[in-house]
Amino acid sequence: MNISHNHSSRVVAFAAALLVATSLASNARADDSEGIVVYNAQHQSLGQEWVDAFTKETGIKVTMRQGSDMQFANQIIQEDEASPADVFLTENSPAMVLVDAAGLFAPIDKATLDQLPEEFRPKDGMWTGIAARSTVFAYDKTKLTEDQLPKSMLDLADPAWKGRWGAAPVGADFQAIVSALLQLKGEDVTAAWLKALKDNGTSYKSNTVAMKAVNAGEVEGAIIYHYYWFGDQAATAENSKNVALHYFKNQDPGAFVSLSGGGILKSSQHQKDAQAFLKFITGKAGQAILKDGTSYEYAVGKGAASNAKLVPMPDLQAPKIDASDLNSKKVVEMITAAGLI
Ligand SMILES: [Fe+2]
Numbered sequence: 375m376n377i378s379h380n381h382s383s384r385v386v387a388f389a390a391a392l393l394v395a396t397s398l399a400s401n402a403r404a405d406d407s408e409g410i411v412v413y414n415a416q417h418q419s420l421g422q423e424w425v426d427a428f429t430k431e432t433g434i435k436v437t438m439r440q441g442s443d444m445q446f447a448n449q450i451i452q453e454d455e456a457s458p459a460d461v462f463l464t465e466n467s468p469a470m471v472l473v474d475a476a477g478l479f480a481p482i483d484k485a486t487l488d489q490l491p492e493e494f495r496p497k498d499g500m501w502t503g504i505a506a507r508s509t510v511f512a513y514d515k516t517k518l519t520e521d522q523l524p525k526s527m528l529d530l531a532d533p534a535w536k537g538r539w540g541a542a543p544v545g546a547d548f549q550a551i552v553s554a555l556l557q558l559k560g561e562d563v564t565a566a567w568l569k570a571l572k573d574n575g576t577s578y579k580s581n582t583v584a585m586k587a588v589n590a591g592e593v594e595g596a597i598i599y600h601y602y603w604f605g606d607q608a609a610t611a612e613n614s615k616n617v618a619l620h621y622f623k624n625q626d627p628g629a630f631v632s633l634s635g636g637g638i639l640k641s642s643q644h645q646k647d648a649q650a651f652l653k654f655i656t657g658k659a660g661q662a663i664l665k666d667g668t669s670y671e672y673a674v675g676k677g678a679a680s681n682a683k684l685v686p687m688p689d690l691q692a693p694k695i696d697a698s699d700l701n702s703k704k705v706v707e708m709i710t711a712a713g714l715i
Contacts, residue, residue: 527628
Protein backbone atom coordinates (compact mmCIF):
# COMPACT_ATOMS: atom_id res chain seq x y z
CA MET A 375 0.00 0.00 0.00
CA ASN A 376 2.69 2.34 1.08
CA ILE A 377 4.88 1.60 -1.88
CA SER A 378 1.99 1.95 -4.24
CA HIS A 379 0.96 5.22 -2.58
CA ASN A 380 4.48 6.60 -2.86
CA HIS A 381 4.63 5.47 -6.42
CA SER A 382 1.36 7.12 -7.39
CA SER A 383 2.26 10.39 -5.65
CA ARG A 384 5.57 10.35 -7.49
CA VAL A 385 3.71 9.87 -10.73
CA VAL A 386 1.45 12.79 -9.84
CA ALA A 387 4.44 14.97 -8.93
CA PHE A 388 6.18 14.02 -12.14
CA ALA A 389 3.08 14.76 -14.18
CA ALA A 390 2.70 18.13 -12.45
CA ALA A 391 6.34 18.96 -13.13
CA LEU A 392 5.84 18.02 -16.75
CA LEU A 393 2.80 20.28 -16.95
CA VAL A 394 4.73 23.20 -15.48
CA ALA A 395 7.61 22.59 -17.85
CA THR A 396 5.24 22.34 -20.81
CA SER A 397 3.41 25.52 -19.89
CA LEU A 398 6.71 27.36 -19.33
CA ALA A 399 7.88 26.16 -22.71
CA SER A 400 4.67 27.23 -24.40
CA ASN A 401 4.88 30.65 -22.72
CA ALA A 402 8.43 30.97 -23.93
CA ARG A 403 7.34 30.01 -27.43
CA ALA A 404 4.59 32.66 -27.37
CA ASP A 405 7.20 35.20 -26.26
CA ASP A 406 9.59 34.18 -28.98
CA SER A 407 7.00 34.48 -31.70
CA GLU A 408 5.33 37.71 -30.59
CA GLY A 409 7.93 39.66 -28.61
CA ILE A 410 6.15 42.58 -26.98
CA VAL A 411 2.58 43.36 -27.94
CA VAL A 412 1.79 47.00 -28.64
CA TYR A 413 -1.80 48.20 -28.80
CA ASN A 414 -1.25 51.02 -31.24
CA ALA A 415 -3.89 53.73 -31.51
CA GLN A 416 -1.41 56.13 -33.07
CA HIS A 417 -1.46 56.32 -36.84
CA GLN A 418 -0.40 52.93 -38.17
CA SER A 419 2.40 54.35 -40.31
CA LEU A 420 4.03 56.16 -37.36
CA GLY A 421 3.65 53.11 -35.11
CA GLN A 422 5.28 50.98 -37.77
CA GLU A 423 8.17 53.41 -38.24
CA TRP A 424 8.88 53.29 -34.49
CA VAL A 425 8.52 49.51 -34.25
CA ASP A 426 10.80 48.82 -37.21
CA ALA A 427 13.54 51.14 -35.93
CA PHE A 428 13.29 49.71 -32.40
CA THR A 429 13.52 46.08 -33.55
CA LYS A 430 16.42 46.94 -35.84
CA GLU A 431 18.33 48.53 -32.97
CA THR A 432 17.53 46.08 -30.17
CA GLY A 433 16.54 42.83 -31.87
CA ILE A 434 13.39 42.80 -29.70
CA LYS A 435 10.37 41.68 -31.68
CA VAL A 436 7.19 43.72 -31.55
CA THR A 437 3.69 42.67 -32.51
CA MET A 438 1.57 45.70 -33.26
CA ARG A 439 -2.21 45.61 -33.06
CA GLN A 440 -4.00 48.53 -34.63
CA GLY A 441 -7.04 50.26 -33.14
CA SER A 442 -8.32 53.59 -31.84
CA ASP A 443 -7.78 55.43 -28.55
CA MET A 444 -11.05 54.72 -26.76
CA GLN A 445 -11.56 51.27 -28.27
CA PHE A 446 -8.21 50.10 -26.86
CA ALA A 447 -8.60 51.95 -23.55
CA ASN A 448 -11.92 50.22 -22.94
CA GLN A 449 -10.54 46.89 -24.13
CA ILE A 450 -7.57 47.12 -21.76
CA ILE A 451 -9.92 47.85 -18.85
CA GLN A 452 -12.09 44.86 -19.84
CA GLU A 453 -9.10 42.57 -20.21
CA ASP A 454 -7.62 43.75 -16.92
CA GLU A 455 -4.77 41.47 -15.76
CA ALA A 456 -5.30 39.10 -18.68
CA SER A 457 -4.53 41.77 -21.26
CA PRO A 458 -2.06 40.52 -23.89
CA ALA A 459 -0.87 44.11 -24.33
CA ASP A 460 2.53 45.16 -23.00
CA VAL A 461 2.46 48.72 -24.32
CA PHE A 462 -0.36 51.13 -25.19
CA LEU A 463 0.21 54.04 -27.58
CA THR A 464 -2.48 56.64 -28.24
CA GLU A 465 -3.14 59.61 -30.48
CA ASN A 466 -4.35 61.69 -27.55
CA SER A 467 -4.22 61.86 -23.76
CA PRO A 468 -7.81 61.12 -22.65
CA ALA A 469 -7.50 57.37 -23.33
CA MET A 470 -4.27 57.30 -21.30
CA VAL A 471 -6.03 59.07 -18.43
CA LEU A 472 -8.76 56.43 -18.49
CA VAL A 473 -6.35 53.47 -18.23
CA ASP A 474 -4.29 55.30 -15.61
CA ALA A 475 -7.40 55.97 -13.51
CA ALA A 476 -8.17 52.23 -13.64
CA GLY A 477 -4.75 51.62 -12.07
CA LEU A 478 -3.53 49.44 -14.93
CA PHE A 479 -0.24 51.15 -15.79
CA ALA A 480 3.22 50.39 -14.40
CA PRO A 481 5.40 53.39 -13.51
CA ILE A 482 7.58 54.58 -16.39
CA ASP A 483 11.36 54.31 -15.82
CA LYS A 484 12.84 57.55 -14.57
CA ALA A 485 15.46 57.53 -17.33
CA THR A 486 12.60 57.65 -19.86
CA LEU A 487 10.69 60.38 -18.03
CA ASP A 488 13.92 62.40 -17.85
CA GLN A 489 13.99 62.49 -21.66
CA LEU A 490 10.91 64.71 -21.69
CA PRO A 491 10.24 68.19 -20.33
CA GLU A 492 7.63 68.21 -17.55
CA GLU A 493 5.03 69.86 -19.78
CA PHE A 494 4.94 66.77 -22.00
CA ARG A 495 4.21 64.14 -19.36
CA PRO A 496 1.70 63.71 -16.55
CA LYS A 497 2.79 64.47 -13.01
CA ASP A 498 2.17 60.90 -11.78
CA GLY A 499 4.78 59.41 -14.15
CA MET A 500 2.48 56.50 -15.06
CA TRP A 501 2.56 57.29 -18.78
CA THR A 502 4.44 59.70 -20.98
CA GLY A 503 3.97 61.97 -23.97
CA ILE A 504 5.43 60.55 -27.16
CA ALA A 505 4.41 63.15 -29.80
CA ALA A 506 2.18 66.21 -30.09
CA ARG A 507 -0.30 67.69 -32.53
CA SER A 508 -1.87 71.09 -32.97
CA THR A 509 -5.52 71.93 -33.48
CA VAL A 510 -6.06 74.05 -36.61
CA PHE A 511 -8.81 75.55 -38.70
CA ALA A 512 -8.23 74.14 -42.19
CA TYR A 513 -9.91 76.62 -44.52
CA ASP A 514 -10.68 77.13 -48.19
CA LYS A 515 -8.17 79.77 -49.24
CA THR A 516 -10.05 80.38 -52.49
CA LYS A 517 -13.03 81.62 -50.44
CA LEU A 518 -11.70 83.13 -47.24
CA THR A 519 -9.13 85.85 -46.75
CA GLU A 520 -7.14 86.00 -43.53
CA ASP A 521 -9.23 88.83 -42.10
CA GLN A 522 -12.38 86.73 -42.53
CA LEU A 523 -11.06 83.90 -40.37
CA PRO A 524 -12.51 83.26 -36.89
CA LYS A 525 -10.39 84.83 -34.13
CA SER A 526 -11.35 82.06 -31.72
CA MET A 527 -12.58 78.51 -32.24
CA LEU A 528 -15.60 79.57 -30.15
CA ASP A 529 -16.56 82.14 -32.84
CA LEU A 530 -17.65 79.23 -35.03
CA ALA A 531 -20.72 78.98 -32.77
CA ASP A 532 -21.81 82.37 -34.11
CA PRO A 533 -24.86 82.14 -36.45
CA ALA A 534 -22.72 83.95 -39.05
CA TRP A 535 -20.89 80.64 -39.49
CA LYS A 536 -24.04 78.61 -40.08
CA GLY A 537 -23.55 76.00 -42.77
CA ARG A 538 -19.94 76.99 -43.34
CA TRP A 539 -17.81 74.71 -41.15
CA GLY A 540 -17.35 71.15 -40.04
CA ALA A 541 -15.46 68.71 -37.81
CA ALA A 542 -15.11 64.96 -37.22
CA PRO A 543 -16.87 64.37 -33.87
CA VAL A 544 -16.59 60.57 -33.90
CA GLY A 545 -12.80 60.64 -33.76
CA ALA A 546 -10.45 60.61 -30.77
CA ASP A 547 -8.77 63.75 -32.11
CA PHE A 548 -11.94 65.84 -31.91
CA GLN A 549 -12.82 64.34 -28.54
CA ALA A 550 -9.44 65.45 -27.18
CA ILE A 551 -10.06 68.98 -28.48
CA VAL A 552 -13.42 69.03 -26.72
CA SER A 553 -11.88 67.71 -23.50
CA ALA A 554 -9.44 70.63 -23.60
CA LEU A 555 -12.31 73.05 -24.25
CA LEU A 556 -14.15 71.56 -21.26
CA GLN A 557 -11.10 71.98 -19.02
CA LEU A 558 -10.53 75.57 -20.19
CA LYS A 559 -14.05 76.95 -20.42
CA GLY A 560 -16.32 74.64 -18.47
CA GLU A 561 -19.45 72.70 -19.22
CA ASP A 562 -21.84 75.46 -20.38
CA VAL A 563 -19.52 76.93 -23.00
CA THR A 564 -18.56 73.45 -24.23
CA ALA A 565 -22.19 72.30 -24.50
CA ALA A 566 -23.12 75.48 -26.39
CA TRP A 567 -20.22 75.03 -28.82
CA LEU A 568 -21.16 71.38 -29.46
CA LYS A 569 -24.77 72.41 -30.03
CA ALA A 570 -23.54 74.96 -32.57
CA LEU A 571 -21.59 72.28 -34.41
CA LYS A 572 -24.74 70.15 -34.50
CA ASP A 573 -26.98 73.03 -35.61
CA ASN A 574 -24.62 75.04 -37.81
CA GLY A 575 -21.91 72.67 -38.91
CA THR A 576 -21.34 69.43 -40.76
CA SER A 577 -20.12 66.25 -39.08
CA TYR A 578 -17.61 64.23 -41.07
CA LYS A 579 -16.46 60.75 -40.28
CA SER A 580 -12.75 61.59 -40.08
CA ASN A 581 -10.32 64.48 -40.23
CA THR A 582 -9.25 63.41 -43.72
CA VAL A 583 -12.84 63.48 -44.97
CA ALA A 584 -13.35 66.91 -43.33
CA MET A 585 -10.26 68.30 -45.07
CA LYS A 586 -11.39 66.84 -48.40
CA ALA A 587 -14.77 68.57 -47.93
CA VAL A 588 -13.00 71.90 -47.42
CA ASN A 589 -10.83 71.28 -50.46
CA ALA A 590 -13.90 70.43 -52.55
CA GLY A 591 -15.68 73.62 -51.47
CA GLU A 592 -18.39 71.84 -49.44
CA VAL A 593 -17.61 73.90 -46.34
CA GLU A 594 -15.29 76.86 -45.85
CA GLY A 595 -13.36 75.38 -42.97
CA ALA A 596 -12.98 72.49 -40.54
CA ILE A 597 -11.44 71.90 -37.13
CA ILE A 598 -8.79 69.20 -37.55
CA TYR A 599 -5.17 68.55 -36.56
CA HIS A 600 -2.30 70.11 -38.49
CA TYR A 601 -0.55 66.96 -39.79
CA TYR A 602 -3.39 65.89 -42.08
CA TRP A 603 -2.61 68.92 -44.24
CA PHE A 604 1.19 68.51 -44.11
CA GLY A 605 0.94 64.82 -44.98
CA ASP A 606 -1.25 65.52 -47.98
CA GLN A 607 0.92 68.40 -49.14
CA ALA A 608 4.01 66.18 -48.98
CA ALA A 609 2.22 63.50 -51.01
CA THR A 610 0.07 64.64 -53.94
CA ALA A 611 -1.69 67.67 -52.37
CA GLU A 612 -4.82 66.47 -54.14
CA ASN A 613 -6.92 66.73 -50.97
CA SER A 614 -5.50 70.04 -49.78
CA LYS A 615 -4.58 72.17 -52.79
CA ASN A 616 -7.28 74.74 -51.98
CA VAL A 617 -6.68 74.48 -48.24
CA ALA A 618 -4.58 76.61 -45.90
CA LEU A 619 -4.16 76.29 -42.14
CA HIS A 620 -5.26 78.91 -39.65
CA TYR A 621 -3.67 78.70 -36.19
CA PHE A 622 -5.81 80.32 -33.51
CA LYS A 623 -2.84 80.98 -31.17
CA ASN A 624 -3.40 83.37 -28.23
CA GLN A 625 -4.03 80.48 -25.77
CA ASP A 626 -7.36 79.94 -27.53
CA PRO A 627 -9.08 76.55 -26.97
CA GLY A 628 -8.59 76.14 -30.73
CA ALA A 629 -4.81 76.40 -30.22
CA PHE A 630 -4.88 73.23 -28.10
CA VAL A 631 -1.82 71.04 -28.52
CA SER A 632 -2.70 67.43 -27.85
CA LEU A 633 -0.27 64.97 -26.37
CA SER A 634 -0.02 61.45 -27.76
CA GLY A 635 0.71 59.02 -24.96
CA GLY A 636 2.62 55.85 -24.26
CA GLY A 637 2.15 53.57 -21.27
CA ILE A 638 3.18 50.12 -20.03
CA LEU A 639 0.63 47.71 -18.70
CA LYS A 640 1.15 46.63 -15.09
CA SER A 641 0.11 43.13 -16.15
CA SER A 642 2.87 42.90 -18.79
CA GLN A 643 5.20 39.91 -18.42
CA HIS A 644 7.81 41.79 -20.47
CA GLN A 645 8.42 44.87 -18.34
CA LYS A 646 12.05 45.25 -19.36
CA ASP A 647 11.42 45.11 -23.12
CA ALA A 648 8.31 47.27 -22.82
CA GLN A 649 10.27 49.91 -20.88
CA ALA A 650 13.02 49.74 -23.50
CA PHE A 651 10.47 50.40 -26.24
CA LEU A 652 9.11 53.54 -24.57
CA LYS A 653 12.63 54.71 -23.83
CA PHE A 654 13.46 54.28 -27.50
CA ILE A 655 10.49 56.17 -28.93
CA THR A 656 10.92 59.09 -26.53
CA GLY A 657 14.70 59.08 -27.04
CA LYS A 658 16.87 60.56 -29.77
CA ALA A 659 16.22 58.01 -32.52
CA GLY A 660 12.49 57.70 -31.83
CA GLN A 661 11.94 61.44 -31.78
CA ALA A 662 14.02 61.90 -34.97
CA ILE A 663 11.42 59.70 -36.70
CA LEU A 664 8.88 62.45 -35.99
CA LYS A 665 11.18 64.99 -37.63
CA ASP A 666 12.24 62.92 -40.64
CA GLY A 667 9.32 60.54 -41.19
CA THR A 668 5.90 61.00 -42.73
CA SER A 669 3.84 61.70 -39.58
CA TYR A 670 4.42 65.49 -39.41
CA GLU A 671 3.65 65.36 -35.70
CA TYR A 672 5.65 67.41 -33.22
CA ALA A 673 8.60 65.92 -31.36
CA VAL A 674 8.33 66.23 -27.56
CA GLY A 675 11.71 64.95 -26.33
CA LYS A 676 14.15 67.35 -24.63
CA GLY A 677 16.12 69.10 -27.36
CA ALA A 678 14.36 67.10 -30.10
CA ALA A 679 13.66 69.09 -33.26
CA SER A 680 10.39 68.83 -35.18
CA ASN A 681 10.07 68.93 -38.96
CA ALA A 682 11.23 72.36 -40.13
CA LYS A 683 8.06 72.79 -42.22
CA LEU A 684 5.91 72.98 -39.07
CA VAL A 685 5.06 76.17 -37.21
CA PRO A 686 7.48 76.06 -34.27
CA MET A 687 5.76 74.81 -31.11
CA PRO A 688 6.29 78.01 -29.06
CA ASP A 689 4.64 80.06 -31.86
CA LEU A 690 1.47 78.00 -31.50
CA GLN A 691 0.72 79.85 -28.23
CA ALA A 692 -1.16 76.83 -26.97
CA PRO A 693 -3.35 77.11 -23.86
CA LYS A 694 -2.00 75.49 -20.71
CA ILE A 695 -3.72 72.15 -20.28
CA ASP A 696 -3.28 69.49 -17.63
CA ALA A 697 -3.12 66.39 -19.81
CA SER A 698 -3.58 64.10 -16.81
CA ASP A 699 -6.97 65.64 -16.14
CA LEU A 700 -8.67 65.39 -19.54
CA ASN A 701 -12.12 63.91 -18.95
CA SER A 702 -13.05 61.55 -21.76
CA LYS A 703 -16.15 60.08 -20.12
CA LYS A 704 -17.79 63.45 -19.65
CA VAL A 705 -16.80 64.52 -23.17
CA VAL A 706 -18.25 61.43 -24.83
CA GLU A 707 -21.45 61.99 -22.80
CA MET A 708 -21.61 65.62 -23.94
CA ILE A 709 -20.90 64.84 -27.62
CA THR A 710 -23.56 62.14 -27.47
CA ALA A 711 -26.04 64.46 -25.75
CA ALA A 712 -25.43 67.05 -28.48
CA GLY A 713 -26.50 64.41 -31.01
CA LEU A 714 -23.12 64.36 -32.74
CA ILE A 715 -22.40 60.66 -32.19
FE1 LIG B 1 -5.14 61.72 -36.20
